[in-house]
Amino acid sequence: MAGNLRHFLKLRDLAPAEARALLDRAIALKRDPQTNRRPLTGRNLAMVFAKSSTRTRVSFEVGMAKLGGHAVMLPTAQTQLGREEPLADTARVLSRYCDAIMIRNDSQADQEELARHAGVPVINGLSESHHPCQLLADMQTWLEHRGDPGGKVAAWIGDGNNVCNSWIEASALFGFRLRVATPHQYRPDAAALAYAGRAVRLYDDPRAAAAGADLIVTDTFTSMGREAERAERIQILSAFQVDARTMAAAKADALFMHCLPAHRGEEVTAEVIDGPHSVVWDEAENRMWAQMALLEFLLCPAATSSPSPFA
Numbered sequence: 001m002a003g004n005l006r007h008f009l010k011l012r013d014l015a016p017a018e019a020r021a022l023l024d025r026a027i028a029l030k031r032d033p034q035t036n037r038r039p040l041t042g043r044n045l046a047m048v049f050a051k052s053s054t055r056t057r058v059s060f061e062v063g064m065a066k067l068g069g070h071a072v073m074l075p076t077a078q079t080q081l082g083r084e085e086p087l088a089d090t091a092r093v094l095s096r097y098c099d100a101i102m103i104r105n106d107s108q109a110d111q112e113e114l115a116r117h118a119g120v121p122v123i124n125g126l127s128e129s130h131h132p133c134q135l136l137a138d139m140q141t142w143l144e145h146r147g148d149p150g151g152k153v154a155a156w157i158g159d160g161n162n163v164c165n166s167w168i169e170a171s172a173l174f175g176f177r178l179r180v181a182t183p184h185q186y187r188p189d190a191a192a193l194a195y196a197g198r199a200v201r202l203y204d205d206p207r208a209a210a211a212g213a214d215l216i217v218t219d220t221f222t223s224m225g226r227e228a229e230r231a232e233r234i235q236i237l238s239a240f241q242v243d244a245r246t247m248a249a250a251k252a253d254a255l256f257m258h259c260l261p262a263h264r265g266e267e268v269t270a271e272v273i274d275g276p277h278s279v280v281w282d283e284a285e286n287r288m289w290a291q292m293a294l295l296e297f298l299l300c301p302a303a304t305s306s307p308s309p310f311a
């Protein structure tokens, strides 16, 4: 195994300067796709999916193609992982064919197990507790629309889920304050909160969290794997719906973000997600540019140096 092997299982796997350089590179790639000279020609990405995906799958597959490489789709049910081949053995085998492994599954611990036995970088494409690739895209989107997030205020309103945990890590990494409004049953991960420290404050009242915020963000009330709890969750979380009154409490030019897929009428009203504050389509697009920068960073760091467009 290479001594300098890097994985991306949580946002905090990046140092603040690395994260910022990666976003600058993502923006440079988006502005001028010719800057990328296909640095991943001949390289291959294994994409292991134990859960559904639209954005993550397509953005990684097309991103690899744009960089000159190739992606192999591996739905776990169609692999021997689905028949209980150990993760460690799968990691060893995929590392003999591929240059990186992206995995979307339930268990962060399983991703860490995969990474321990892989000879190539492992990327978290979503687990039950983190969604770091989403946050690269979200931070790129915030930077593009409003400049450096440093010193600004974001409010997460809804379920304290995997995306929320990665937002919490982002607050420490990018230097903004995050208010997290959730019902007490659905608080975020204690380890992510401990990592972020004073950057994050918990709220019971969503309107108080939104007051004067630069950005409002939410996600589904029912994450993948929690479908059996859907009715109970909608009942408990309904007071945390992001609606026009939530946006009116925030700054006049506040952004609205959502990782998608969205459920209009549940966590957000159609008026907000389809309205003037919403940047959700830019977020979705930026999944691809940010992950292209991540793949370059992990597989050929020399390609990533781009002057900051915001310098």
Ligand code: CP
Binding pocket: 052, 053, 054, 055, 056, 057, 126, 134, 259, 260, 261
């Ligand atoms: N936001 C996100 O990860 O979308 P998919 O589930 O479609 O990949």
Ligand code: NVA
Binding pocket: 126, 161, 162, 163, 219, 220, 222, 223, 224, 259, 260, 261
């Ligand atoms: N929190 C959601 C995110 C989907 C991209 C889930 O885990 O299903």
